[in-house]
Amino acid sequence: MMDDNRIWEFEESLWTGDAEHYRALIDDECVMVLPETPFVMTGAQAIEAVADTPRWSKVAFSEQQVMRPQEGLITIAYKAEASRDGSSGYVAYCTTTMRRLSHEEWRVVQHQQTLSPVAGGA
Template structure:
């Protein structure tokens, strides 16, 4: 998968509907997210995402792509996601994709570390 397609795919995981998310996450996926239960399997993550509003926009920066072996892609980036009525969310993230067949990829790992916002001094 070429870099432009990787980033388009990753952005879609933040903004697309639950059905797209369900089709993109491997059953064997493990995720670490900043909310209980924190560590989730693929199906737990799909269920959690299905019951939460999707982000209306996301900007991915500090992008890095590694291909440690054929059929495996590792990415890292900074995300800034927004939707109406809530504070923007920022996190440093990683995802790992594995190829199942020609042009068919699934997420097998995802992790988010929320960015700590500096508090103004009183």
């Protein structure tokens, strides 16, 4: 079973890791909803989008929830505050669902980001 610390390290690595790392952790059957066109994406489309986007330099999580609805399935929800060197912050509420393929091998099967209504504000 993946403990909470490992879950958050895994999730952080998806924000800050390179495209190859991202590709390795996203399941072929993943679906994502992101706040940019085309909004609804398959894992392959998301990987392509990430490959063309600079990675975040740092990300901080808060309001974290971890759910384990069944063995080998973990769903998390959180607020992410991310930034790139020299850029203003990105604030979104997110969910990620990951499934275990084998011992210690996990893949993301769902991810969603909703921009915070106060992003760039207060």
